[in-house]
Amino acid sequence: MGMDSKNSSNKKVGVVGVGSFGTAIANMLAEKSKVVVYARKPEVVEEINEKHETQGRKLHESIVATFDPEQICEQCEVLFFVVPSSGFQEVVRNFAPFLHPYHLIIHGTKGLCLDLPKGKDLSSITKIKRSQVLTMSEVIQKETVVVRVGCLAGPNLSKELIKGQPAATVVASKYNEVILEGQRLLRSDKFQVYGNSDIIGVELSGVLKNIIAIASGALAGLGLGENARGLLISRGMVEMVHLSNALGGGVRSVIGLAGIGDLVATCNSVDSRNFTVGYRLAKGETLTQIQAEMEEVAEGINTVRIIKAFLETSDLRAPITENLYRVLFEDLEIEDALQFLMKYPFNVDVDFV
Amino acid sequence: MEEKYIKHRYDPILPSKDEWPVVKLARERKEFIKKVSDKSQERILNLTNHNPDILKEELETTLYREKLRVKQNPWVVDPDDESSFWNKVKESLLHVNSESKLSKADRLKEYQEVLQRITSRYSEEIASNFKHHHYKFTRSVVSFGFSRLLNAARVKGFRSIFSNQYSLQDKIQITGETDQLRDLATKGTVVMVPTHFSNLDSILIGWTISVLGLPPFIYGAGLNLFNISIFAYFMDALGAYKVDRRKKNLMYLETLKTYSKEAIQFGCHSLFFPGGTRSRSGMIESKLKLGLLSTAIEAQRANYQKGIKDVSGKVFIVPVTINYHFVLEAPSLIRDYLSITGQERYYKENDEFSTSYKISKFLVKFFTKGSDISVSVGKAMDVLGNYVDENGNSLDKKDRIIETEDYFISNGAVSVDSQREEEYSNLLGKRIVEEFHKINRVFSSHLVAFTAFEMIKSMNQKLDLFDLIRLPEEDIFLPYDEFKASCQMVYDRILELKKECQINIAPHMKRSMDEIIAHGLSNVGMYHAKRPLIRNKDGYIVTEDMSLLYFYHNRLHGYGLEKLF
Numbered sequence: 001m002g003m004d005s006k007n008s009s010n011k012k013v014g015v016v017g018v019g020s021f022g023t024a025i026a027n028m029l030a031e032k033s034k035v036v037v038y039a040r041k042p043e044v045v046e047e048i049n050e051k052h053e054t055q056g057r058k059l060h061e062s063i064v065a066t067f068d069p070e071q072i073c074e075q076c077e078v079l080f081f082v083v084p085s086s087g088f089q090e091v092v093r094n095f096a097p098f099l100h101p102y103h104l105i106i107h108g109t110k111g112l113c114l115d116l117p118k119g120k121d122l123s124s125i126t127k128i129k130r131s132q133v134l135t136m137s138e139v140i141q142k143e144t145v146v147v148r149v150g151c152l153a154g155p156n157l158s159k160e161l162i163k164g165q166p167a168a169t170v171v172a173s174k175y176n177e178v179i180l181e182g183q184r185l186l187r188s189d190k191f192q193v194y195g196n197s198d199i200i201g202v203e204l205s206g207v208l209k210n211i212i213a214i215a216s217g218a219l220a221g222l223g224l225g226e227n228a229r230g231l232l233i234s235r236g237m238v239e240m241v242h243l244s245n246a247l248g249g250g251v252r253s254v255i256g257l258a259g260i261g262d263l264v265a266t267c268n269s270v271d272s273r274n275f276t277v278g279y280r281l282a283k284g285e286t287l288t289q290i291q292a293e294m295e296e297v298a299e300g301i302n303t304v305r306i307i308k309a310f311l312e313t314s315d316l317r318a319p320i321t322e323n324l325y326r327v328l329f330e331d332l333e334i335e336d337a338l339q340f341l342m343k344y345p346f347n348v349d350v351d352f353v
Numbered sequence: 354m355e356e357k358y359i360k361h362r363y364d365p366i367l368p369s370k371d372e373w374p375v376v377k378l379a380r381e382r383k384e385f386i387k388k389v390s391d392k393s394q395e396r397i398l399n400l401t402n403h404n405p406d407i408l409k410e411e412l413e414t415t416l417y418r419e420k421l422r423v424k425q426n427p428w429v430v431d432p433d434d435e436s437s438f439w440n441k442v443k444e445s446l447l448h449v450n451s452e453s454k455l456s457k458a459d460r461l462k463e464y465q466e467v468l469q470r471i472t473s474r475y476s477e478e479i480a481s482n483f484k485h486h487h488y489k490f491t492r493s494v495v496s497f498g499f500s501r502l503l504n505a506a507r508v509k510g511f512r513s514i515f516s517n518q519y520s521l522q523d524k525i526q527i528t529g530e531t532d533q534l535r536d537l538a539t540k541g542t543v544v545m546v547p548t549h550f551s552n553l554d555s556i557l558i559g560w561t562i563s564v565l566g567l568p569p570f571i572y573g574a575g576l577n578l579f580n581i582s583i584f585a586y587f588m589d590a591l592g593a594y595k596v597d598r599r600k601k602n603l604m605y606l607e608t609l610k611t612y613s614k615e616a617i618q619f620g621c622h623s624l625f626f627p628g629g630t631r632s633r634s635g636m637i638e639s640k641l642k643l644g645l646l647s648t649a650i651e652a653q654r655a656n657y658q659k660g661i662k663d664v665s666g667k668v669f670i671v672p673v674t675i676n677y678h679f680v681l682e683a684p685s686l687i688r689d690y691l692s693i694t695g696q697e698r699y700y701k702e703n704d705e706f707s708t709s710y711k712i713s714k715f716l717v718k719f720f721t722k723g724s725d726i727s728v729s730v731g732k733a734m735d736v737l738g739n740y741v742d743e744n745g746n747s748l749d750k751k752d753r754i755i756e757t758e759d760y761f762i763s764n765g766a767v768s769v770d771s772q773r774e775e776e777y778s779n780l781l782g783k784r785i786v787e788e789f790h791k792i793n794r795v796f797s798s799h800l801v802a803f804t805a806f807e808m809i810k811s812m813n814q815k816l817d818l819f820d821l822i823r824l825p826e827e828d829i830f831l832p833y834d835e836f837k838a839s840c841q842m843v844y845d846r847i848l849e850l851k852k853e854c855q856i857n858i859a860p861h862m863k864r865s866m867d868e869i870i871a872h873g874l875s876n877v878g879m880y881h882a883k884r885p886l887i888r889n890k891d892g893y894i895v896t897e898d899m900s901l902l903y904f905y906h907n908r909l910h911g912y913g914l915e916k917l918f
Contacts, residue, residue: 096751097751100756100759101757101759101762102760102763144749145755148773174776175773175776176773
């Protein structure tokens with residue numbers, strides 16, 4: 001009980017998911033609050049409660065783990081959901097019976113989810129409408145009674161956060177109280193927290209930048225230099241702005257920390273899974289080979305597929321995404337894709353402000 | 354073949370009129386107005402941060418706008434002392450401004466005194482003037498008079514005027530969740546939110562409420578309607594309070610919201626037309642005016658704050674759609690819609706409802722010819738748009754009982770957060786629009802108008818809406834067979850949507866396609882001088898007025914049906 005005096009609040013905060021980012025967030029929260037983490041597997045829960053670590057990652061000693069959604073929902077009013085987008089909907093559904101309208105949920109998942117008729121998936125459908133694409137906050141609102149929802153986004157590479165290096169993040173929500181709560185819980189000397197009310201724009205920035213990160217990895221894999229990367233980042237940002245707009249996000253969020261901030265960090269980082277996928281593709285490996293060897297999913301691959309299907313229903317052109325799709329799924333050679341992009345008639349530098 | 358609709362009159366849920374919230378409110382009118390005025394002042398002071406300079410600015414803006422209104426846009430209903438009142442306000446303001454020695458606190462006090470005069474004037478003006486004997490009289494006039502007219506028209510022959518074969522309920526069909534509505538009205542406070550296409554709606558809803566045995570609802574009616582004596586009488590009788598759309602100043606809007614919120618907290622069932630004004634385009638409202646809606650949310654939160662946590666303090670939102678084959682005002686509404694290209698203009702009074710004589714003439718026409726109306730009552734929701742069960746409990750999508758109070762809780766207690774409640778109003782608005790689409794009942798006339806317009810549109814793909822509407826009517830012919838095939842296509846899609854509970858259809862839509870089309874053609878906009886759609890003597894489907902056709906077509910807007918063409 002000696003820990004109590006250090007805590008600024010006695011209320012417990014929940015973190016759902018103990019992947020690399022989840023662990024990093026849980027540790028940061030534990031500096032100020034009591035933290036309960038949720039993991040699906042009992043053996044992981046046991047490992048955390050007994051050894052204060054999981055998969056080689058250290059957890060703060062005060063953190064308690066549980067595999068019971070009901071328990072964590074009862075103990076915590078504020079929950080951070082940090083699970084991969086592929087399992088997000090399922091986790092949220094499991095939590096739904098125990099969530100109440102007084103809960104606040106802030107998620108840190110960068111991905112999209114599809115809401116298709118039963119029995120259909122991306123392999124049987126080629127066109128999707130905006131209403132069929134859900135951001136993670138939309139998943140939460142669709143599946144649960146929680147309305148006060150927020151998201152975390154920004155250049156937050158887990159490895160650096162774990163080392164305690166300085167960084168910043170954006171908490172986005174339509175509700176001021178969610179932003180304030182997120183800031184209160186997370187802000188520290190090493191971690192700055194900005195607020196943004198355009199939650200869709202912030203979520204989309206985090207999602208769309210993964211596409212550009214794959215492309216950036218590919219350029220690096222081809223042995224191209226900084227000029228090419230500079231070109232990609234700025235053209236990539238323009239593409240993100242247009243896509244985000246078409247999906248209901250604001251321009252401002254893309255040029256903020258969650259957009260350009262995260263884009264620069266990810267496009268230069270060998271630690272990013274998305275970057276790695278691009279890099280290895282350029283080195284001649286196939287997507288199947290790469291995916292088989294990766295522990296955690298590279299969100300960007302799924303994003304490319306979804307955005308490609310969405311583009312079929314809109315008048316928008318998104319050359320980087322379209323060509324990346326052909327490289328990933330239609331065996332276009334990466335050099336040919338690059339050639340295509342170099343010839344593409346982009347003639348206006350900035351056409352969105 | 355005909356669907357069941359309510360044919361009997363329900364017993365009143367509160368037999369003694371003394372128990373009616375609206376009667377209680379009328380009894381305590383004076384105290385209530387005082388309360389509204391005081392609370393509005395409080396709100397305005399909070400909004401201006403108790404800062405005399407900001408308050409002064411708001412007062413001056415209000416004064417300026419009001420003087421301008423008195424001069425430029427006077428109405429018959431305006432009281433005679435308007436300009437003298439505002440002149441006095443002006444004098445008082447000048448007086449405070451010239452007293453340079455006053456301390457900040459004293460100045461605030463002086464301005465507050467002026468504010469008090471304004472809010473009490475506004476509260477008095479807004480307050481309803483419900484009189485029970487007027488209500489009773491109006492109700493019997495509506496029911497008796499209308500059914501006489503109806504029977505005279507339908508039952509031919511001698512003494513037909515005394516026949517009771519048809520009642521008003523054959524003409525106006527009430528369907529949907531009526532039992533739930535009656536039930537919940539005895540338990541909590543109901544806020545009814547209907548779609549709004551015609552000035553007739555208020556009377557129609559008032560009548561519906563009385564058939565269902567509910568005590569009268571109070572509602573905000575445009576002050577312009579009080580210009581017309583016959584309407585003024587009806588409105589007062591139905592418990593209407595007055596909303597003056599000319600006044601857009603902070604003081605007025607806050608007083609109006611306070612009035613609505615306090616009345617809901619008082620337990621008065623209320624009626625808002627959430628679209629604000631009548632739908633100009635004929636589309637179901639998609640953007641709602643959230644101002645009054647937010648007062649329902651505020652009232653709910655205030656009840657929780659006061660510790661009223663059981664169902665007696667609960668506010669229920671009940672969406673209602675009203676469906677017509679024919680909207681009397683359609684020609685001028687659509688003209689307005691087409692000429693206002695997104696710009697807000699002064700509300701201009703239109704011809705149809707401008708005199709009592711014209712209204713009476715319309716009513717005679719309406720009841721003596723067959724054109725049915727349906728009123729569909731939707732499922733009740735809490736203020737966040739969750740459905741509620743028979744005991745008034747809110748349910749999540751999996752039918753688990755949840756507490757509405759939890760939406761207002763932060764750190765374990767109910768808290769006031771205006772930014773949060775603003776977002777909640779947006780959410781509720783979206784939910785209401787969704788429900789409108791679900792409970793909307795398709796009539797044959799909607800189907801034929803929609804199909805014809807979309808066919809014409811797809812034949813002229815290069816034209817935008819305005820060019821399309823300017824197409825010479827005599828050049829448009831639709832061959833019957835093609836028209837019928839297209840109607841069938843739209844109809845099939847509507848049935849699919851109905852299966853998904855996204856829309857509803859009227860009983861007459863279960864006939865054969867030829868019959869549906871014939872029914873639709875004979876009913877769509879039937880009393881207009883120029884008919885939106887008819888079949889000419891060569892058997893072609895033709896229109897006499899493209900913009901009217903567009904208006905009636907819009908009723909099926911918002912379902913993605915246009916993608917079929």
